[in-house]
Amino acid sequence: MSESNEYAKPLPRPDEDSAEYWEAARRHELCLQRCGNCGTFRFPPRLLCPQCLSENLEWVAASGKGEVHSFVVFHQVYHPAFAGDIPYAVATIQLAEGPRIYSDIVGCKPEEIQIGMPVVVCFDDITPEATLPRFKPA
Amino acid sequence: MSIRGKYAIVGLGMTKMGRVHGYTHLGFAAEACKKALEDAGLTKEDVDGLLLNPGPSWVAGGTMSAATLHQYLGLKNLRLSLALQTGGGTGGAMIQQACEAIDAGICQTVVCVFSDNPFSKTSTGVAYGHAGAFESPYGFFGVTASYAMAARRHMYLYGTTSKQFGAVAVATRAWAVMNPLAQMREAITLEDHQSSRWIVEPLHLLDCCLVSNGGLAFVITSAERAKDLKQPPVYVLGMGQGHPGHMRIAEAEDMTTTGAALSAQTAFRMAGVKREDIDVCEIYDCYTFTVLATLEGYGFCAKGEGGSFVEDGKLGPGGSLPTNTGGGQLSGYYMWGLTPISEAVIQLRGAGGQRQVPGASLALVSGNGGVLSSHTTTILGNRN
Numbered sequence: 336m337s338e339s340n341e342y343a344k345p346l347p348r349p350d351e352d353s354a355e356y357w358e359a360a361r362r363h364e365l366c367l368q369r370c371g372n373c374g375t376f377r378f379p380p381r382l383l384c385p386q387c388l389s390e391n392l393e394w395v396a397a398s399g400k401g402e403v404h405s406f407v408v409f410h411q412v413y414h415p416a417f418a419g420d421i422p423y424a425v426a427t428i429q430l431a432e433g434p435r436i437y438s439d440i441v442g443c444k445p446e447e448i449q450i451g452m453p454v455v456v457c458f459d460d461i462t463p464e465a466t467l468p469r470f471k472p473a
Numbered sequence: 474m475s476i477r478g479k480y481a482i483v484g485l486g487m488t489k490m491g492r493v494h495g496y497t498h499l500g501f502a503a504e505a506c507k508k509a510l511e512d513a514g515l516t517k518e519d520v521d522g523l524l525l526n527p528g529p530s531w532v533a534g535g536t537m538s539a540a541t542l543h544q545y546l547g548l549k550n551l552r553l554s555l556a557l558q559t560g561g562g563t564g565g566a567m568i569q570q571a572c573e574a575i576d577a578g579i580c581q582t583v584v585c586v587f588s589d590n591p592f593s594k595t596s597t598g599v600a601y602g603h604a605g606a607f608e609s610p611y612g613f614f615g616v617t618a619s620y621a622m623a624a625r626r627h628m629y630l631y632g633t634t635s636k637q638f639g640a641v642a643v644a645t646r647a648w649a650v651m652n653p654l655a656q657m658r659e660a661i662t663l664e665d666h667q668s669s670r671w672i673v674e675p676l677h678l679l680d681c682c683l684v685s686n687g688g689l690a691f692v693i694t695s696a697e698r699a700k701d702l703k704q705p706p707v708y709v710l711g712m713g714q715g716h717p718g719h720m721r722i723a724e725a726e727d728m729t730t731t732g733a734a735l736s737a738q739t740a741f742r743m744a745g746v747k748r749e750d751i752d753v754c755e756i757y758d759c760y761t762f763t764v765l766a767t768l769e770g771y772g773f774c775a776k777g778e779g780g781s782f783v784e785d786g787k788l789g790p791g792g793s794l795p796t797n798t799g800g801g802q803l804s805g806y807y808m809w810g811l812t813p814i815s816e817a818v819i820q821l822r823g824a825g826g827q828r829q830v831p832g833a834s835l836a837l838v839s840g841n842g843g844v845l846s847s848h849t850t851t852i853l854g855n856r857n
Contacts, residue, residue, distance in 0.1 A: 345609035353606065379607050405629070405728060407621040408674035413614035422674075425613040427622055427723045435723040439611050445674075450629045467610050 342462050343416035352380045355394055360466040363458040365397045367432055378434035397432050399456035400473065404429040408445045424448055428470050441471040477743055478857030480572040481699040481706035482691050484513025485818050490687030490806040491656040492592055498530040499545045501688030502588035506546060509584060509690040514703035517546070520692075522553035522580035524570055526563035526809060528589025542586070552580040560842025561757050562714070563587070564810025565849025569712045571693040581694060587811045588688035605721065617681055617760070619721070619844040621673040623728040624762040628675060630729060630777060633765070635675055637780030639666035641761035642679045642803060644789030649800025651790070651828035656683050657804040680761045682802035689808040689815055696857055707821045710835075711744025711852035713737060722844040729777075731841065732848030733770025740850035748772060751852075752833040753820050754794060755813030757841040758801040764788070767839050768796075770848075795830045810840035814851065821855040 349357040356379075359366035367376045370384035371391030383390055406426035412418045424445040428436050440448055441457060453473040460466050486508025488501050496504070502525070510516065523546075527538045534541055539556040548554075553574050557563050564587065571583035608614070627633050643663055649655035661679065669678040699706035715732025719725040741747065748771065758764045765779030773794065774782035788796035799805045799816035806812055817836035819825055825833075834856060840849035 344612070347610055348606045350606075404723075405622045405626040407618050407625060408671070409612060409618065410671035410674060414609070414612065417612040420612065422671075423612055425608075425611050425618070427728075437608050437611055437613050437723060450626070461610075469611075 344461070345414065346462065347465050347467065352382060356380050357465070359394065360458065360468050363466065365399050365456045365468050366394045367397045367430070367434065368392045369395045376432040376434055378430070378436055397430060401428040401430040401436075401454050401470065403427075403440070403448060403450050403452050403454060404435055405450060406440075406448050426470070428454055438468065438470045441469050443472055475743065476572055476576055477710050477745065478708045479696055480575055480693055481696050481708045481857075482818050482853070483694055483699045483702045483704055483706055484509040484515060484692035485815055486510070486512055486691070487654070487689040487808070487815060488687045490654075490685045490689075490808065491683070493686045494592065496590065496686065497593070498528065498588050498590040499542060501590060501686065502542055502586050502690070503546050505588060505688030505690035506584050506586050509692050512704060513692045515582065515692060517548060519582050520548055520584050521551055522571065522574060522583030523548060523551055523555075524553070524567045524583060524585045525556045526558065526567060526585075526587040526811070527556050528587060528591075528809065530590040530593065553583060559847040559849075561759060561809045562840035562842035562847035562849040564814045565712065565838065565840035565851045566714065568693065568709055568814070568851050569714070569849070572709055572712065575693070575695060581698070583693045584690055585693065586688065586690035587808050589809070590686050591684050592686050615673070616844065617676055618673045620760045620762060621676045622722050623725070623766075623845060624760070625675050626728040627762065627766070627777075631780065633780035635667065635677070636663060637784050638680050638761040638765070639663045640783045640786060641758070641764045641788060642666045644783070644786055644792065645758065645797045645801045646804045647789045648798045648828055649804035651826070652799045652805060655800040655805040656685065657800065676760060676762070682759045683804070683807045685807040687806065687808060689811040691811070691814065691818065705822050705855060707818045707853050707855060708857035709851065710746070710854045710857065711740035711742070711850070713739030713743070713850045715848040715850075716846065720843050720846050725845065729766060731766050731770050731845040733767050733839065733850070734772070736848040736850040737771050740852050744852040746835060746852060751835050751837045752795075753798055753817070753830045753836045754796040755798070755817045755836060755838045756796055756801070757810060757813055757839045758797055758803050759841065761803065763841055763845070764796065766845060767841065771837070790828070798825065798828050798830060810849065813838045813840070817853050821853055
């Protein structure tokens with residue numbers, strides 16, 4: 336048999352809180368929960384608003400814009416599927432709406448990343464069933 | 474009436490720690506408890522309380538970990554038996570719970586214990602991997618990465634440098650060289666720190682704490698009871714906790730602020746002492762950066778000035794703020810929050826040997842859990 340091209344990196348694991356987030360990603364939308372009571376955006380998704388505890392929520396298409404809040408560069412292999420990527424960077428992105436999200440920065444070498452640089456979301460269809468929101472320099 | 478000084482640590486026990494094989498996590502815990510009781514001059518029958526801080530290798534054994542240990546040890550008819558968990562902050566939290574339980578009249582003599590077995594092949598603990606659902610798809614794994622994220626933010630905001638982190642590593646190792654219990658006994662230079670391999674940049678290998686198999690336990694009872702026991706009592710004078718609100722570092726309002734200030738406020742007020750009165754600091758040092766952030770939070774220097782504060786080596790032997798005098802977790806042994814507690818007890822008993830801080834009478838001990846997520850402060854003294 337020929338070598339499988341199966342995606343070997345960890346897949347998203349949708350649960351009752353996050354299913355809608357990952358479904359939206361498949362539609363190439365970055366969706367965030369916004370509290371229907373106080374208007375605060377939140378991430379990761381959850382049942383209640385961490386500001387006012389309201390369960391009144393709406394899923395809103397986010398602007399997709401953000402900036403790099405901090406980042407790190409991996410030099411050791413924590414998972415075999417990433418061995419070929421070493422060294423690779425993962426950033427904390429401060430989204431325009433407020434919450435922060437982790438992502439790599441697509442098309443950007445680790446040494447090119449700077450805190451404060453503007454980024455914008457893009458979407459990676461990693462498998463037929465799953466899409467990963469990622470960020471690239473804006 | 475204040476709880477200050479009413480309770481004391483009267484026994485301390487530790488197993489061999491480091492790459493030690495042939496034990497289960499239960500075996501390490503049991504041996505540590507036994508040694509702590511022997512150190513105190515107490516027997517198993519004197520114990521009516523057990524507090525366990527389970528390390529990751531306990532997870533596979535299920536939720537009733539304290540009961541599993543008290544069964545293993547043959548501790549019967551306990552009036553207190555609990556597992557506590559706030560990561561590295563738990564050591565200090567166990568002191569608090571023990572004092573509170575004895576003070577409430579629930580029990581009289583409590584053994585507090587931690588053990589972990591990360592090197593064991595039979596251990597299924599994978600907690601240090603921390604495979605978060607929103608992190609692992611991007612290759613973000615492990616606790617070091619999260620601390621690196623916070624450290625990078627500190628460097629960006631305040632100009633802190635890797636060499637300043639290195640000053641902490643060098644000072645801490647210098648203490649370890651003098652500690653027969655330490656895993657690392659060879660001195661290092663700043664050049665050694667800088668050339669040590671990157672783990673997750675900006676953290677080098679020598680910015681990161683050790684991995685240790687082993688167990689560590691201490692015994693707490695009333696100051697009254699302590700008078701009749703084998704060791705000079707180490708009194709609990711002040712206790713506090715501080716939890717800023719996040720667990721994942723991305724959700725911290727400010728990645729560089731810990732719960733230290735909040736925790737210290739409670740502890741110093743209870744103890745009725747000031748920062749200037751502290752003789753020795755035992756600061757949870759999972760990473761060099763953690764020490765900086767904690768010293769800032771405790772007010773030894775201004776926010777953001779931790780780098781220049783430690784640069785002159787004041788934390789090391791002969792320095793003005795002796796810190797992690799046993800080599801800490803960076804160079805001594807990694808028993809979570811019990812590492813700094815153990816060294817404080819040794820110093821306050823005057824049992825530090827070559828590394829004894831002369832006249833040490835008041836120790837400030839920190840615990841830190843998650844990613845700067847939980848913080849405990851304990852002030853211990855050999856006079857009450």
